[in-house]
Amino acid sequence: MASILVAYGTGEGQTAKIAERIVAALQTRGHATDGVDVGARLGGAFDVGDYDAVLVGASIHGGRHQSAVRRFVETHRDALSTRPTGFFQVCLTAASPDEERQAEAAGYVDEFVETTEWRPDRIAIFGGALRYSSYGFLKRALLKRVARDIVGDTDTTEDVEYTDWDEVDRFAADFAAFVEERVRIDATKTKPQEADGD
Ligand SMILES: Cc1cc2nc3c(=O)[nH]c(=O)nc-3n(C[C@H](O)[C@H](O)[C@H](O)COP(=O)(O)O)c2cc1C
Incomplete structure (x- = not known):
């Protein structure tokens, strides 16, 4: 079992709804999972270091992600870079069948990753x-x-x-499997060291 934080920003509630669905899916798999709206919570009120893995979610309004989510990532970048992480973005362009619009949606993610200098292990883009x-x-x-x-x-x-809810469920399952594998590998790495100390 892993402890997982799902930190998100939301303008009108859709990212919150998607975050809740992911939290429920991770809890069903046995992980202690907290969902936190970083736009509603006072900064510094919780410790990212308490979690084995972190998922960050944000939506697009006027071509921009929530500034609270950007601040969250920049504030906790060091902790995020040392644990399994994922990023999901919610926007309208993701729902377009047009390739240029899809590229636009991917471009928002690229810009976020570049400017925050955070490299999430898993990325998903959902229609809003x-x-x-x-x-x-x-x-x-x-x-x-x-x-x-x-x-x-x-x-x-x-x-x-x-929003394609099957896609959301698949992303949650994929992220859970990824975290479980990382936790398993970390556990096997630490075991011999513990034995050495005996
Ligand atoms: C005022 C407004 C501006 C928006 N601007 C964009 C945009 O620039 N690009 C886009 O892909 N979607 C845009 N959207 C769609 C939102 O990303 C979509 O409604 C999403 O579900 C919002 O998630 P939230 O409810 O968590 O804020 C906009 C929506 C609103 C209401």
């Missing part, structure tokens, strides 16, 4: 959601245009979820 029912007139009109350009949808009468 548009919650038209919570938008005012102007925002709904703006997002209608964005959705039309990116995914070709123009219906704003209902909220739309573009």
Whole structure:
């Protein structure tokens, strides 16, 4: 069993919903997993060093990730670089069948990795959601245009979820397997040293 932190930022709740799904999947596999909204929590209130592995999640608004997530990664970069980590990004461009849009979504990740100088071991990009029912007139009109350009949808009468939950489940399972393997390898490495000390 490993202890895993899922630290995320969210603007309208979709990244939180995906993080919750991943937390539940990791807990089902027997891992002690905490989900933390780093935008809502006061900085420094928890210790990344307490965890065997860390997953970081962020969504894209106006081409940018949450600044709280960026701060979290920059603050804890050293701890992140010494344990298994993963990054998942949530955005609309990921839901587009268009290759250029897919490249745009991947470009957000590349920029994040480059500027934070953190190299996550596993990366996933998920389609997000548009919650038209919570938008005012102007925002709904703006997002209608964005959705039309990116995914070709123009219906704003209902909220739309573009997240592929099977993809989320596969990512959670893959990350769990990766962490389990690393924990197993670390345990075999430390065993002979313990024996030497006897
Ligand atoms: C105001 C606004 C701006 C957005 N800008 C982008 C964008 O630049 N690129 C993109 O791919 N998705 C964009 N999206 C889509 C969001 O990434 C998507 O709604 C996602 O589910 C948000 O996750 P969250 O609810 O965790 O914040 C935008 C959404 C909103 C509401």
